[in-house]
Structures are given as C-alpha cells and as structure tokens.
Amino acid sequence: MSGAREPLSVVVITYNNADTLERCLAAVDWAEEIVVLDSGSSDATVEIARRHGARVAVHPFDDYGPQKQRAIGMATHDWVLNLDADEVLSPGTRAVIERALTAPRAAGYRLPRRERMFWTVQHRCSWRNAHLRLFDRRRGRMNDVPVHAAVEVDGPVRTLWRADFVNDGDGDIATRVDKINRYSSGMVAHKLARRQRFTGLRMVFYPPLFFLRQFLLKRYFLNGWAGFVASAIGAFYVFLKYAKLHEARRLGRR
Incomplete structure (x- = not known):
C-alpha cells in the first residue's frame, strides 16, 4: 500500500452487549479511535469497551437513528466505520478498508454482511446484503427510519465486495x-x-x-x-x- 490512509473512527452504540462486544472491538483494534456510546448497561459492556481503549460515553436511548447520530458526532476523525455491537469484521476486511481509505473515491462504502443463522454462519456464496457502514461523516448522517435507521450520504457510494462482516447477534x-x-x-x-x-x-x-x-x-x-x-x-x-x-x-x- 502506497501513501498514508485517512484516519478512522469506529463508532458503536451499546446496551448490555457483553456477550458480543469483545469480538466486535477486537476486530477493529487497529483503528485510530473507537467510540462507544452506551445506554446504561448493567453488565460488563462498559468495562469491555474501556479495556479495548474505547472512548466511552453514556446517554439514554431514544431511538436507533438519533443514538447512532449522537455517537457519530463524538468521533474526532472524518471517516467513520459504523458497527453494531454484535457485528464482527471478517479476516481480510481490514486490508480492504485501508486500501479504500488510502485515496477515497466515494463519499461512502458499502460492506457486505453475512448473517449468523442460528447454528451456523451464512455461506459466502449465498447473497450477502451490502450496507453503507464506512463513510465520510462530513457528507453523511443517519436517516429517520425507525428500527432500521441507516446512513445516507451526499455523493457516490461504492461496494467493497472483497470485504464483509458477520452479524453475530441471533444465536437461536x-x-x-x-x-x-x-x-x-x-x-x-x-x-x-x-x-x-x-x-x-x-x-x-x-x-x-x-x-x-x-x-x-x-x-x-x-x-x-x-x-x-x-x-x-x-x-x-x-x-x-x-x-x-x-x-x-x-x-x-x-
């Protein structure tokens, strides 16, 4: 890789995610910054976040979109990777993201997501829905769709098909x-x-x-x-x- 890449802030909102947060943050410990906005967890979520060097804040949960936007606003870098606390980057995804951030050609990038299907993880050759998770926060923000709030950006969006992440939340x-x-x-x-x-x-x-x-x-x-x-x-x-x-x-x- 030639040239320096854009610094990256990883943004995660949490509430009692001690079962999944460890794997989520361990896979992004190479980022310049990790921001965790908690909603008042009663388990070890905050302790796990701090152990991974995250900058932690607490704010009551109102809805997914506003809470995510609040966390994005806490980031100190322009480029943000927006993850849920039960999502884990797959091996090799770091290199793909770093190449994209060396000379960004879009306002945002979609990453394919594989689902945990109860006792297994989605096959790589079945269709992976791509979600806009890596973006320049100066050109994007969360929309106001309830439950399924997502990032929208002003500018071109590309998909990093060689990268993906696993949603590890639904174990049964x-x-x-x-x-x-x-x-x-x-x-x-x-x-x-x-x-x-x-x-x-x-x-x-x-x-x-x-x-x-x-x-x-x-x-x-x-x-x-x-x-x-x-x-x-x-x-x-x-x-x-x-x-x-x-x-x-x-x-x-x-």
Whole structure:
C-alpha cells in the first residue's frame, strides 16, 4: 500500500452487549479511535469497551437513528466505520478498508454482511446484503427510519465486495423471532405515515415471494436447514409488518 490512509473512527452504540462486544472491538483494534456510546448497561459492556481503549460515553436511548447520530458526532476523525455491537469484521476486511481509505473515491462504502443463522454462519456464496457502514461523516448522517435507521450520504457510494462482516447477534430461533416481533411493531407508525396501499394483498402475496427470493434466488439453500428456517422467518417478518399495519388501520377506523 502506497501513501498514508485517512484516519478512522469506529463508532458503536451499546446496551448490555457483553456477550458480543469483545469480538466486535477486537476486530477493529487497529483503528485510530473507537467510540462507544452506551445506554446504561448493567453488565460488563462498559468495562469491555474501556479495556479495548474505547472512548466511552453514556446517554439514554431514544431511538436507533438519533443514538447512532449522537455517537457519530463524538468521533474526532472524518471517516467513520459504523458497527453494531454484535457485528464482527471478517479476516481480510481490514486490508480492504485501508486500501479504500488510502485515496477515497466515494463519499461512502458499502460492506457486505453475512448473517449468523442460528447454528451456523451464512455461506459466502449465498447473497450477502451490502450496507453503507464506512463513510465520510462530513457528507453523511443517519436517516429517520425507525428500527432500521441507516446512513445516507451526499455523493457516490461504492461496494467493497472483497470485504464483509458477520452479524453475530441471533444465536437461536427464539432470539430471531423475538426480534422480528419487536421490529415489526416498531415499523407500524412509519408505514402508516407513508400511507402504503394494498395492505391485504401485500400480506397475502409478498411473504411467499419473499421466501422464494431468499431461499432460491439469494441461494440461502446453500446454508442447509438453517437457510430454510431463516428464509421462513424472514417471510413471517414480512407478513407481520403488513398484518400489524392492517390491524392498526382497522383499529383506527373504530
């Protein structure tokens, strides 16, 4: 690698993430700065963050977008890598990021994400959704989508396909189902505000189409029964979103 790269701040928000934070921070200990914004953890989360040299602050949690934006504002470097506390960079991703930051040609970079599928990790040859996580904070900020808030940047975005990270959060089926129940409830107000139409038709037809897209087109079948279960739960999440939206509209009419 020729030339000096842009210094990097890694930004993580936490709440009782002692089970996953150690691996998350160990994989980014090469960054110039680690910022952890905690929401009042009662476990060893803050202790783990400080052991990894992170700059730690505490602020009550209001929502994902505002909390992430608050943490991004704490960073001292222009380039930020935004991670969740249960996400771990894969081996080799550091080198890809450092090459990109040697002479950045975009306002932000997407990194493919592999999911933990209960008893296994997503196969590299199944489709990996890419998420904008590495960006110039002078040109980007979190949007206001509830639950699934994400970074948006003013400028070109590229995908670093040779890099990826693993979402290590859902270690069993019960955890995944509990999460989609919470997330689907959190999306109701947002969908009501967007006045999405044809809720009933979406509720009937979109879940099976989603399953087929995940399991076949995105090659989740490469993950065996774990891929089948993940595809089925994803389809159920789609169903829940529109079922709860339909319910909210019916109750509103009363």
